[in-house]
Every structure is written in structure tokens, then in C-alpha cells.
Amino acid sequence: MSIDYQTMWTDLGLDLTSHDALLNVLGTAYRDIYLAQENRPETMAYFDFVMSEVHGLRIKELLDEKAAGRKIIGSYCVFVPEEMVLAANATLVGLCSGADFAMEEVEKLLPRNTCALIKSSFGFKLGKVCPYLESADMIVGENTCDGKKKAYESLRPLVDNLYVMDLPQVKSANGKALLKSEYLRFMEALQELTGVAVTTESLRSGIKTVNAKRNAIHRLSALRAADPAPISGLDALLANQVFFYDNPARFTDAVNKICDELEQRVASKSGVCPVGTPRILVSGCPQAVPNWKLPMIVENSGAIIVGEESCVGERGTRNCVDESGSTVDQLIDAIVERYFQVDCAIFTPNTDRLAHIEEMVKAYRADGVIHYGLQFCQPYLMEAIPVEKALEEKGIPCLRLETDYSMEDAGQLTTRVEAFVEQLR
Amino acid sequence: MTHYGGIDIGSRTIELVVVDEAGQVCASLQCDTGYDPLAATRSLIDAAPFDRIMATGYGRTLFEISFESRTVTEIKAHARGARALFGDAATIIDIGGQDSKAIALLENGRVKKFEMNDRCAAGTGKFLEIMARTLGFTIDDFGREALQAQNALTISSMCTVFAESEVTSLIAKGEDPRNIALGLHHSVIRRAAAMINRVSSAGDVVFTGGVARNPCMTELLAKQLGRRVLVPDEPQRIGALGAALLLMEEH
Numbered sequence: 227m228s229i230d231y232q233t234m235w236t237d238l239g240l241d242l243t244s245h246d247a248l249l250n251v252l253g254t255a256y257r258d259i260y261l262a263q264e265n266r267p268e269t270m271a272y273f274d275f276v277m278s279e280v281h282g283l284r285i286k287e288l289l290d291e292k293a294a295g296r297k298i299i300g301s302y303c304v305f306v307p308e309e310m311v312l313a314a315n316a317t318l319v320g321l322c323s324g325a326d327f328a329m330e331e332v333e334k335l336l337p338r339n340t341c342a343l344i345k346s347s348f349g350f351k352l353g354k355v356c357p358y359l360e361s362a363d364m365i366v367g368e369n370t371c372d373g374k375k376k377a378y379e380s381l382r383p384l385v386d387n388l389y390v391m392d393l394p395q396v397k398s399a400n401g402k403a404l405l406k407s408e409y410l411r412f413m414e415a416l417q418e419l420t421g422v423a424v425t426t427e428s429l430r431s432g433i434k435t436v437n438a439k440r441n442a443i444h445r446l447s448a449l450r451a452a453d454p455a456p457i458s459g460l461d462a463l464l465a466n467q468v469f470f471y472d473n474p475a476r477f478t479d480a481v482n483k484i485c486d487e488l489e490q491r492v493a494s495k496s497g498v499c500p501v502g503t504p505r506i507l508v509s510g511c512p513q514a515v516p517n518w519k520l521p522m523i524v525e526n527s528g529a530i531i532v533g534e535e536s537c538v539g540e541r542g543t544r545n546c547v548d549e550s551g552s553t554v555d556q557l558i559d560a561i562v563e564r565y566f567q568v569d570c571a572i573f574t575p576n577t578d579r580l581a582h583i584e585e586m587v588k589a590y591r592a593d594g595v596i597h598y599g600l601q602f603c604q605p606y607l608m609e610a611i612p613v614e615k616a617l618e619e620k621g622i623p624c625l626r627l628e629t630d631y632s633m634e635d636a637g638q639l640t641t642r643v644e645a646f647v648e649q650l651r
Numbered sequence: 652m653t654h655y656g657g658i659d660i661g662s663r664t665i666e667l668v669v670v671d672e673a674g675q676v677c678a679s680l681q682c683d684t685g686y687d688p689l690a691a692t693r694s695l696i697d698a699a700p701f702d703r704i705m706a707t708g709y710g711r712t713l714f715e716i717s718f719e720s721r722t723v724t725e726i727k728a729h730a731r732g733a734r735a736l737f738g739d740a741a742t743i744i745d746i747g748g749q750d751s752k753a754i755a756l757l758e759n760g761r762v763k764k765f766e767m768n769d770r771c772a773a774g775t776g777k778f779l780e781i782m783a784r785t786l787g788f789t790i791d792d793f794g795r796e797a798l799q800a801q802n803a804l805t806i807s808s809m810c811t812v813f814a815e816s817e818v819t820s821l822i823a824k825g826e827d828p829r830n831i832a833l834g835l836h837h838s839v840i841r842r843a844a845a846m847i848n849r850v851s852s853a854g855d856v857v858f859t860g861g862v863a864r865n866p867c868m869t870e871l872l873a874k875q876l877g878r879r880v881l882v883p884d885e886p887q888r889i890g891a892l893g894a895a896l897l898l899m900e901e902h
Contacts, residue, residue: 645727648727
């Protein structure tokens with residue numbers, strides 16, 4: 227990264243020493259995990275560039291947008307509707323939560339047995355190393371799991387612009403009404419922040435932009451059904467991760483270019499691994515940048531990941547919003563309709579999720595499922611047991627893993643994953 | 652005649668088994684892993700000739716790099732080794748030095764499902780070894796002494812460090828070390844039995860790994876499960892045997 231960014235980072239209030247250390251670790255990990263892969267699609271070069279500038283050029287773009295009067299909204303969850311953010315002339319970015327940072331400071335505020343994702347979001351704030359968080363004009367928290375909803379109470383004193391969205395926990399008419407009223411309240415807050423009134427045109431345009439982004443990811447997902455797989459799980463996960471950071475139109479374009487290249491690969495029956503390589507669907511907790519631990523272990527163990535049933539993956543991108551509404555209210559209803567289908571484990575019961583896992587196993591021709599649970603993530607760990615049982619009853623092998631961001635269990639995980647891959651061969 | 656070696660590089664010991672083309676064992680050697688597993692491995696390899704070798708155990712990758720061998724996980728290796736000795740084995744519990752695994756097999760011998768213990772040494776050979784030392788028993792006598800106990804004391808902690816202080820305070824209370832020893836065995840068995848029950852609910856259980864040499868463990872496990880527990884003559888070499896047989900079958 228260029229030295230020019232030092233002033234920008236200082237102005238954002240980042241701790242330069244810690245931030246340099248973070249970028250060093252990130253750079254090394256990216257080189258060892260991503261650039262070391264063989265036979266990558268050439269069009270992934272765009273994502274290599276994005277990652278090399280993830281705290282540089284992209285932040286500069288956001289700051290330029292701010293200077294031009296646009297607002298930046300930071301989010302930790304796929305329930306925050308990007309359509310509305312765009313319609314209010316603001317930009318939505320995902321906030322960093324994929325690596326351990328400043329853990330000693332974090333554990334002064336949160337119990338040790340809090341999941342790695344929540345701890346990480348605090349670590350990036352307390353360690354002053356997330357330029358997205360520091361650029362944000364509004365940080366949106368959401369009442370998903372108990373861990374997150376209580377953690378936002380402790381986050382509030384640390385930031386001056388936290389907005390907390392309530393979310394339903396049951397897929398009932400009342401639940402849907404709550405989601406709609408919360409989305410309306412959020413839209414009010416956005417309009418107040420930006421001074422821009424949301425119109426039918428601006429909302430439809432926001433919907434179209436986000437739908438295009440989702441459609442590009444759907445196209446990518448469908449191509450992964452081919453055997454041999456035309457793209458690694460690591461690279462496909464990266465595209466799903468960058469979904470939260472990049473300029474939406476440019477991202478859509480980049481993913482579609484990858485798909486063009488992958489279509490040629492599929493037509494010529496070439497891929498990143500031999501035909502017959504064991505194919506794995508990963509299901510469970512989100513894997514935020516730079517949490518590449520599981521796919522790295524899986525793809526170094528002779529298997530290939532063909533889908534992510536995850537917030538950073540198909541749970542986050544499934545379904546588009548109906549664009550046909552002719553009033554703001556109709557479009558909001560369409561947005562509610564789409565988001566209310568997200569099969570997050572905070573819902574009870576959450577039977578759609580199991581159906582989606584089974585659909586994805588079929589669609590991507592997976593030989594087995596690895597259930598990825600972050601340690602202390604009660605909702606997904608609770609679901610893991612019935613999911614495993616249901617899959618095994620249908621003859622789909624399932625490996626239930628529980629881990630965090632540290633590498634201390636990498637040896638154990640590798641043995642489990644290798645044995646699972648042996649089981650699938 | 653081609654000879655196939657299987658080497659199991661565990662946290663405590665290294666086993667080498669060599670089989671011929673018919674799968675008959677021609678050599679079986681063991682040494683401590685120590686601080687330099689590669690040197691220990693070399694001394695074993697020099698003592699038993701073979702043509703090809705397959706590595707398993709936690710040190711398999713180290714061996715793979717140094718000796719350009721093939722590797723297989725302990726889970727598949729133990730499954731194959733147990734099947735060689737007990738033709739219809741369907742459930743295996745392997746308790747080694749630093750981890751334990753319960754494995755369920757399909758009728759054709761392939762792995763159907765497995766469970767492994769968590770990150771720490773709770774419920775493993777290392778736990779028993781440290782507890783034996785705290786109580787002043789040798790590891791070889793530990794099980795026999797525990798079987799002499801009048802009654803089992805309850806040890807609630809599975810963490811090696813906390814269990815050690817629990818044991819120390821029981822000693823300070825004047826409790827019979829053999830009663831403490833039996834309590835410790837019970838705590839490991841409860842954990843192992845729960846793991847077995849998660850992968851398989853009925854039928855004989857083959858007990859492999861070094862801990863299977865402890866007579867108290869095998870007796871308690873059979874009682875706790877209400878199932879027959881079968882122990883090979885040299886349970887600690889099953890992984891190496893399995894690796895050798897898998898290699899033989901590939902050729």
C-alpha cells in the first residue's frame with residue numbers, strides 16, 4: 227500500500243502501529259492462502275487488487291464520497307437493507323469482524339465466552355484499526371442473537387453514532403409487521419442523516435442496484451455446480467466477502483467478468499481441481515474477512531467447497547426484491563418480503579434453513595456438509611445438532627465443527643476435515 | 652516380495668508395523684516420540700526394512716515432508732487396523748496420548764461417522780499419565796491399583812490442571828489413592844462412553860490406542876456402555892497396522 231494513506235489513516239484516528247501490524251498479517255495471510263492457490267481464474271486479479279487496497283483506495287473513495295456530501299453507513303448484518311441506504315444517497319459498508327484484535331481490551335468489556343465475531347467487532351474499535359468503522363456516519367447494530375444485542379449496549383459508549391434496529395424472532399404476521407415498522411424507522415433515520423427524501427425512483431434504483439449485485443453472485447454460485455469446480459471455495463468466498471465492501475456497480479461488473487471466464491472453463495471442462503474431487507457445502511456461521519481458516523484447511527485437505535450456506539454466502543444473497551412496485555410503500559413491502567425470508571438462526575423455528583441446505587446440496591452436487599459453528603454462537607450451535615441428524619437420515623454425511631479465529635486448533639481441525647474427506651472419497 | 656510399512660507418529664509414542672503382500676505382520680516396533688520425532692522415526696525405520704510406507708498420527712505431515720510418504724488420518728487407519736483383527740468391528744474407540752476418537756463403520760468397513768475430543772487433553776492418555784504421577788503410581792500400575800479401590804470418589808473436573816488440584820486436596824484429606832484413582836478412571840470413561848454413544852448405539856466396541864492397555868479402563872468402559880469391549884493384544888499399534896494395510900491394498 228502506498229505511503230500516501232498514512233495521513234488519511236491518522237486523520238481517521240487509527241492507531242498506525244497496530245494498523246500496520248494488522249495490514250502485515252493480512253498481507254501475509256492473503257499471499258499464503260490466496261496467491262498460493264493454483265489455476266485461479268485470471269479475473270480474480272480484480273479481487274486481489276481490492277484486497278490490497280481494502281484499507282487504502284476503498285477508504286479514500288468513501289472519504290471522497292463524504293467530501294461530496296454522501297453519508298457512509300456501517301453494518302454488521304445482512305438484515306440492514308442496502309436498497310434504502312442507496313435510495314437515501316448513502317453508501318453501505320460491512321464493518322470488520324473477521325480477526326482477533328486487542329483481545330485483552332475486548333475481554334474487559336465482554337465475557338470470554340462471547341463469539342469471535344462479536345469480540346472481533348469490539349477489537350477493531352478498541353484497537354483503532356478499522357477505517358470503515360471510523361469513516362461511518364452511522365453504525366447500524368441489530369437485535370439478532372443475544373450476544374450481539376447485549377454487546378451493542380456496551381458498544382454504545384464507544385461510538386457516537388450507533389443506531390440499533392430491532393428484528394423479529396418469529397416468522398409470523400406480527401414478525402413481518404415489526405420488520406416493516408423497523409425498516410420504516412430506519413428509513414426515517416437515514417433521511418434525517420442525509421437530508422435526502424427517499425422517492426419511488428430512488429428506491430427502485432437502489433433495489434435494481436442491489437438485485438444486480440445479487441444476480442451476479444447467483445450466476446457465480448450456479449457455475450460452481452460444475453465438476454470439475456471452475457473456482458475454489460476460497461475465491462468464491464472472497465467474492466461473497468467483498469460483496470459487503472465494494473462499490474456495488476463495480477462489484478457486479480467484476481463478478482460478471484469472473485462468471486464469463488468460468489463459463490468458458492465449464493464449457494471446456496477445466497477447473498481448479500480434478501473431476502471427482504470431494505465436494506463440500508459449508509453451512510452455518512458467517513465467515514467475515516479475513517476469516518479464511520476453514521476453507522483453507524478444507525481445500526488443503528483434497529476437497530473443494532462448492533457453496534456457502536451462510537450470511538456471507540447464499541443466506542445473505544438469496545432472493546431478489548420485486549422491482550415492480552409503483553409507490554415507496556409498495557417497494558418497502560417488497561423489501562420486507564425479501565428480507566423476511568432470510569433464514570437466520572435467530573428465528574424460531576427456522577425450518578426453512580434445513581430445506582435450503584438440502585436444496586444447496588443437490589444444486590451444487592455436494593458430497594457432504596461441514597457445519598461451521600463459531601464457538602459460543604448459541605443459535606447456530608443449537609441448530610447444528612438437528613441439522614446433522616436430518617442430513618444423516620437422508621444419507622448426506624455431515625461434519626459438525628466448532629471453532630474460533632485462533633489457529634490453536636488448526637491441527638485438530640485438519641485431522642477432522644481430512645478424515646471427513648476420506649469418508650467422502 | 653514387497654513390504655509395506657505403516658508408521659503412527661503419536662504425541663507419546665511412535666509405532667512402526669511392516670506387513671507383507673498377504674497382510675501378515677513381519678515387524679512391529681515402538682519408541683517414544685520425545686523431543687525429536689524425526690530422529691526417533693529414523694531409528695525405527697532403519698531397524699525394519701520395507702519398500703513403501705504410509706504415515707498416520709499427528710506427526711504424519713512432518714513425516715510426509717521429510718520422507719515423501721503418503722499419509723492417512725488416524726481415524727481411517729484405526730478403522731482399517733481394527734477391522735483386520737476383528738472382522739465385523741463396527742464401533743471403535745481410540746484413546747491415545749493427546750486425543751480420543753469414537754468411530755462408527757459401515758458394513759463394508761468404511762468410516763460412517765466419527766467424533767473427536769475437544770482441544771484439551773481431558774479424557775486422554777496424557778490426563779491419566781499426569782494423574783498417575785500425582786498419585787505416585789506408575790502408568791503401568793495405575794489401572795490395576797484403581798481396580799483395588801473400595802469405592803470411587805467423584806472427580807468433577809475434566810481439566811487436567813483443575814483435576815490435579817482436586818486430586819491434591821483429596822490426598823490432603825487422607826483419601827485412599829486407589830479410590831481417587833478409580834474416580835479418575837470413571838471420569839475419563841464417562842466422557843469416552845458419551846462420545847461412543849453419539850456415533851453408535853449398540854454392538855461390540857473395539858478399544859484401541861495405548862490407553863486400552865489399562866485394565867481398569869476396559870472393565871469400566873464395558874460396564875458403562877453395557878456392551879462388549881474388545882481389546883487387541885497390542886492396541887497401541889492398530890493405527891500403524893491400519894496404515895500399512897491401506898498401503899498394501901492400494902498396490
